[in-house]
């Protein structure tokens with residue numbers, strides 16, 4: 001009855017009753033390395049990337065992995081070796097890309113609040129482009145670049161005011177959002193950028209939100225951006241590249257986002273129709289490259305029957321998997337070893353002292369204490385958002401490549417957590 005493949009995650013499947021990632025039995029991994037444990041499939045990452053590469057075949061494109069989705073060094077190495085650039089949002093992320101062997105010239109720096117220090121670091125490293133989010137930032141960046149004797153390549157992030165139809169916390173392209181320069185002010189901002197001494201206008205960009213499951217918002221944003229390119233170039237400012245951001249959704253629970261190759265076939269047809277098909281293009285996918293390439297393994301600590309709810313207390317928590325607490329997000333939860341027998345309805349919760357610390361509500365599971373579970377679709381915005389709340393060490397991480405399993409982050413200890421602190425005399 002149960003399909004052996006997990007929805008949206010073809011690199012994770014049951015063989016008999018045991019859940020595997022590629023050719024590795026996850027139950028064995030959990031017993032060897034302990035839990036909570038993040039496990040990523042390299043093949044899943046590369047096949048997600050390949051869908052974009054197919055979609056853009058024959059085009060001038062730079063795919064910049066939006067690394068805030070998962071910034072672990074081994075993940076960055078996989079994408080760097082596959083030729084990706086990176087979309088970064090902080091000086092810390094810059095250092096991670098460089099540590100992972102990424103090419104600085106393929107880095108674009110996004111974010112509404114870059115500090116002078118971060119701008120300087122990025123200029124010194126020789127990054128490809130700054131995605132500037134306000135007119136005030138243009139002034140500061142020009143000043144910093146001039147002081148460093150450098151010229152900063154810029155693209156202005158335009159807010160196209162389209163509704164991505166996603167959760168309000170992850171929609172970024174509407175008028176009420178803090179992101180980007182309003183569409184109406186964009187031309188003026190470009191004129192300012194072109195006049196500033198430390199800047200060179202390189203392109204234009206937009207990013208309308210995350211977990212987008214429809215094609216329509218992308219088409220609308222593309223039209224709005226191309227209208228702007230027309231008017232900016234008519235004002236005598238050439239736009240080198242067009243960056244369409246990231247945001248493509250994944251299947252968490254029967255979601256049906258377009259596939260990256262199909263989506264881009266349609267978008268590129270529109271681009272061609274409007275005469276922009278030969279431009280240099282950029283995209284900034286995050287979640288869609290890693291989200292369904294990772295799972296989080298966890299152990300059932302206690303079953304706690306109650307009058308209104310039955311709880312299944314696991315050893316992973318909101319500090320490891322923050323999306324349910326932050327966005328009421330849904331992650332599927334499945335056993336590492338399937339067992340026959342009736343399921344009961346439980347709320348799957350973590351040990352953290354917050355009622356918001358739930359991972360899944362009203363799930364049908366047939367589990368006992370000591371059982372191992374996998375929280376699915378945990379490759380994006382989980383480890384990179386993990387915290388030490390309750391002085392919980394961050395989980396270990398493993399990368400699977402065929403039958404090989406490699407530990408790529410050891411479990412964080414309490415000593416690690418305290419290492420930067422200074423006791424009173």
Ligand SMILES: *Cc1c(COP(=O)(O)O)cnc(C)c1O
Pocket residue numbers: 066068069087110111207209210211245246247248284285286287288
């Ligand atoms: C977060 C972000 C992305 C990636 O979004 P996903 O939904 O993970 O694809 C791309 N560009 C910018 C500017 C971002 O902030």
